[in-house]
Amino acid sequence: MTFIAMDNLINYLLQFGQLNQQQIDLIKSKAKVLELKKDEYFSEAGKIPKRVAFIDTGILRVCYYNSKGEEITKYFIDKHNFAVDINSFNQKIPSSEYVQAITDCSLLILSTDALTELSLTIIGWDNIISQITSKALIEKVNKLSPMLSEDATTRYQEFLDKFPTLANRIPLSYLASYLGITQSSLSRIRKNIR
Template identity: 75%
Template sequence: MEALIDYLLQFGQLNQQQVDLVKSKARVVDLKKDGYFSEAGKIANQVAFVSDGILRVCYYNNRGEEITRYFIDEHNFAVDLNSFSTQIPSSEYIQAITDCRLIVFSSEALRELSLTIIGWDGIINKITSKSLVEKVNRISPMLAEDAKTRYLSFLEKFPHLANRIPLSLLASYLGITQSSLSRIRRNI
């Protein structure tokens, strides 16, 4: 829980009473590997802070192939923001690829924090903006790079994830086959 508070304090100020209120509105959830935090077709009604573990955001394309969009590791928030904000069914899954410990807020808990803590919305807006910029910076360069360059970029940007993610999921994220990824890794 302290990691969450430290993270929040990077984006704004909270006094001890506000910190205690935030803690009281959160609940710790242990999500086993392969479990889902949220699923396509359902409305996202909670937000998670990843205390420990790695989640992935994925979807199925029109050929029924599973595509990994990105990974969410420790000290980051996980939510299908479009579904959560607009209350429409999600088009993506958020799945644990390792055992995870999540600090979860319901939409009702976040609403109560917003109504009670002056400055809470500002903190959340700054976190959301930072996350969206990081998401664009993760995805945009990959569109123009070849497979080897995408893999090397991934290693450079996320060295702490490379050995924690199954090759099949990393290949899906990079947009290549697992055999191509194995070949690239052998030749490096």
Template identity: 65%
Template sequence: MKALIDYILRFGNLNQQQIELISSKTRVLTIPKDEYFSEAGKISREVGFIVEGIMRVCYYNNKGEEITKYFIEENNLVVDLESFDNEICSSAYVQAITDCKLIVFSRKDWLELLHTIVGWDTIVYKIISRALGQKVERRSPLVSEDAKTRYLKFLEIYPNVVNRIPLSYIASYLGITQSSLSRIRKNIR
């Protein structure tokens, strides 16, 4: 719980009573490797904070190929925001790619915090803004670079992830084949 509270306090101030209220609205959830936190075609009803593990957001393109959009590691919130906020079916999957331990808020409890804690909406806004900024910052350089440069940038962006996840997911994220990724990795060692 301390990791979650420390994370939240980076974006705003809370008193002890507010922290206790937030803590009372959570539950711990473990998700085994390869299981889903949320799924395409379903409405996302929880916000999670990753205490341990790595998750990925992925979807299937019109050819039926699985595409990894991005990875989410420890000490970050995870939610399909569009689905959660608008109560619409998700178009993506959020999958555990290692065994994961999360601190989870239900939608009902999350909304109750928004209505109860003065300034909670501002904290949430700052967290979302940071996450969206990171997403753009992480994806933008990958769009126009060659495969080797994209991989080197990936290592920079996700230094704690590369040895913990399957190469197929990294290749999908980089938009290259797994054999191309293996060649690149071999050539830069």
């Protein structure tokens, strides 16, 4: 598992820049495996994030509580992507979001110290991270912006189109929250689509 997970991480990084074998070995030596059970948190609101996760298997969700105390799902992160509250991580300020496993997950973790060492040691590392961050932000905007203007049925249809494997793997309550509708509305929409 670990060798395949490490290879998945390296292959992901190589999409954004060149790494020689020595650099690859250094990255592999810094990454630690973390198994998260369903419903466990990778990071919590109110705490400063001190690590970044690369999802090898499973699905994480990013959520927060609004002013009424309602839990709101912002988005989901599927395997072979990084997970971190990037603003809080970079600015070293407490996060306003929770990152929670909604299935059992296998993660590769890079700590702040490990990332600093990689930045100081690998020429081009900061550029790779910058490109990954840009890609993630663009994807986040693309996931959120079309959702805001569409009706609920269209939002659900678009979710199915973009994430065909997720709909049956995440709890209805999380999906309804993400789509900005009630669970009963989502159940009705799902019945009508079938």
